[in-house]
Amino acid sequence: MRAVVYGAGAMGSIITRLLVEKGVSVVGAVARSPGKVGRDLGEVAGLSFKLGVTVDDDPDAVMSRAAADIAVVAVSSYLRTMYDHLRTCLEHEANVVTIEEESFFPWATAPSLAKRLDLVAKRHGVTIMGSGAQDLYWMTLPSALMGAAHRVDSVHGRTTWNVDDYGPEVAQHVHAGSTLEQFEAHVAREGWPSFVVRNTVDALVADAGLTTAKMESSVAPVLAATDTPSRSLGRVITAGELLGVTDTATTDTLEGPSFTFEQTGCVYARGRSDLNEWVVRGEPAELRLRNDDVPTRLATCTQVVNRIPDVINAPPGFTTVADLPRLRYRHFPLDSYLVGA
Numbered sequence: 001m002r003a004v005v006y007g008a009g010a011m012g013s014i015i016t017r018l019l020v021e022k023g024v025s026v027v028g029a030v031a032r033s034p035g036k037v038g039r040d041l042g043e044v045a046g047l048s049f050k051l052g053v054t055v056d057d058d059p060d061a062v063m064s065r066a067a068a069d070i071a072v073v074a075v076s077s078y079l080r081t082m083y084d085h086l087r088t089c090l091e092h093e094a095n096v097v098t099i100e101e102e103s104f105f106p107w108a109t110a111p112s113l114a115k116r117l118d119l120v121a122k123r124h125g126v127t128i129m130g131s132g133a134q135d136l137y138w139m140t141l142p143s144a145l146m147g148a149a150h151r152v153d154s155v156h157g158r159t160t161w162n163v164d165d166y167g168p169e170v171a172q173h174v175h176a177g178s179t180l181e182q183f184e185a186h187v188a189r190e191g192w193p194s195f196v197v198r199n200t201v202d203a204l205v206a207d208a209g210l211t212t213a214k215m216e217s218s219v220a221p222v223l224a225a226t227d228t229p230s231r232s233l234g235r236v237i238t239a240g241e242l243l244g245v246t247d248t249a250t251t252d253t254l255e256g257p258s259f260t261f262e263q264t265g266c267v268y269a270r271g272r273s274d275l276n277e278w279v280v281r282g283e284p285a286e287l288r289l290r291n292d293d294v295p296t297r298l299a300t301c302t303q304v305v306n307r308i309p310d311v312i313n314a315p316p317g318f319t320t321v322a323d324l325p326r327l328r329y330r331h332f333p334l335d336s337y338l339v340g341a
């Protein structure tokens, strides 16, 4: 199996190691900064050996040379930003798995871009899907929990993750280090996209075969109570500045059950760890699932890599987790899981 690591940042570096260890030939790598372009991917990804793959800032050239079976894309968020990157991969007949969050379930927030990518993928006989932390923790686990209910009145999810576990793209996205005035001015000027919480709720509603009647989303700043060092920003966030944000989406369905998902992405003070918690209310009165100390950073990358055989095996087009088999552990080299292998 031949793969391109498209985005050699914090996530792409971990993904590189996982791919190599699962028997995948990494045959191309994309980044943009002068500090990375021209260097060996093994070195950029912090491996102890070279891979013989030079990081390049020309995606078209990388994809042309690579003849890749799969592009693992970890660059930025939102389909409007990522459209050209994803299209380039598909046009070179590479399947795509991405941690771009909107791709997880894009049909309500970016339907026309998703439809266009669906058509490009079908034209080139390949498949695109979004995976990442969402796959198990925010979709498969709550869906399975709902499977133990006779009646669901409401589903409530709550998750937190540490901005410092990721690269500059993520810190920038949650406005870590901004002043409250800068953040409020930004939201007043440009609004705030409902982002990953909305896409997750959309996926859960679709998976349950329900229909959205009304959706509301909101964002709230998380402010530093004391001066807090940030690894990702490379500076101290002073008291009163933003550590990050809490995004919340609530959907009422035509059929009755309501879904709320609340996600806090912020720079952590020392001693805090990632949380994932889901509560389903109805009959039984309450079903609860709580994961403490979630290794979100690594588990984002492991899930993306474990999804690769599903993506390659799926029919061409834009597919989502709701259409695929459940996530599975891959003990053997990834190509041994391909249909016909």
Ligand SMILES: NC(=O)c1ccc[n+]([C@@H]2O[C@H](COP(=O)([O-])OP(=O)(O)OC[C@H]3O[C@@H](n4cnc5c(N)ncnc54)[C@H](OP(=O)(O)O)[C@@H]3O)[C@@H](O)[C@H]2O)c1
Pocket: 006, 007, 008, 009, 010, 011, 012, 030, 031, 032, 033, 034, 036, 057, 074, 075, 076, 077, 099, 100, 101, 131, 132, 133, 134, 165, 166, 167, 168, 169, 170, 173, 300
């Ligand atoms: N779904 C999930 O569970 C999940 C989890 C974590 C992160 N994410 C998302 O994944 C993305 C990447 O996260 P990260 O922590 O790895 O960020 P990061 O460390 O900033 O990495 C981004 C990478 O993309 C490259 N890049 C950015 N713009 C580019 C462009 N125009 N052309 C070519 N390369 C470009 C960067 O190159 P340089 O390094 O050379 O600048 C870098 O290698 C973010 O959007 C984040 O929100 C999703």
